[in-house]
Amino acid sequence: DAKTTQPNSMESNEEEPVHLPCNHSTISGTDYIHWYRQLPSQGPEYVIHGLTSNVNNRMASLAIAEDRKSSTLILHRATLRDAAVYYCILIDGGGADGLTFGKGTHLIIQP
């Protein structure tokens, strides 16, 4: 799988939007961009995924650069429950294999 680069940690205030960046300059044309998050002492949970167009769901939005070499996960109004490690993962053609997790971004939410 192509590699992704994320900041080690980010801090935001409660009820403010959060933009989590991910660089994937070696992304291939068939790679999908997936985001997962892991709350403390829990298994990861799926957040969102996309290929080329921006995507929205009830949890977040995903903004994908036109050249697809970077993407941003957007939490529109962060709450304390959004404090977690966020992983940006590329999966070729959807992927049938297990995911390869990088170090992710540790998001800290200040009340």
Added chain:
Amino acid sequence: GAVVSQHPSRVICKSGTSVKIECRSLDFQATTMFWYRQFPKQSLMLMATSNEGSKATYEQGVEKDKFLINHASLTLSTLTVTSAHPEDSSFYICSARDWGSQGRNSPLHFGNGTRLTVT
């Protein structure tokens, strides 16, 4: 939504004993399940892919005789840590994909993990 249940959530065992961890897909069938291990302050590492009705596929460096995987039905995979030692203490997490939801782009659903402590 699809749920993956993992049991037990926490186990303490003595060195030299074996521990079995169960992973169930509650409302979908999973021909493939994945087992991960996570050490404190580190990311998840894929250990093996569990295949229903056939042998598991292990990642490089993972001992298949130590981490026995059985995937006897479409909703149950088990991981047995044999002859556990303190260095096997870790957070073990299973996952499965509900192929019916979005085909090959279906997200992975994860269990809540099992905290294993070997004394």
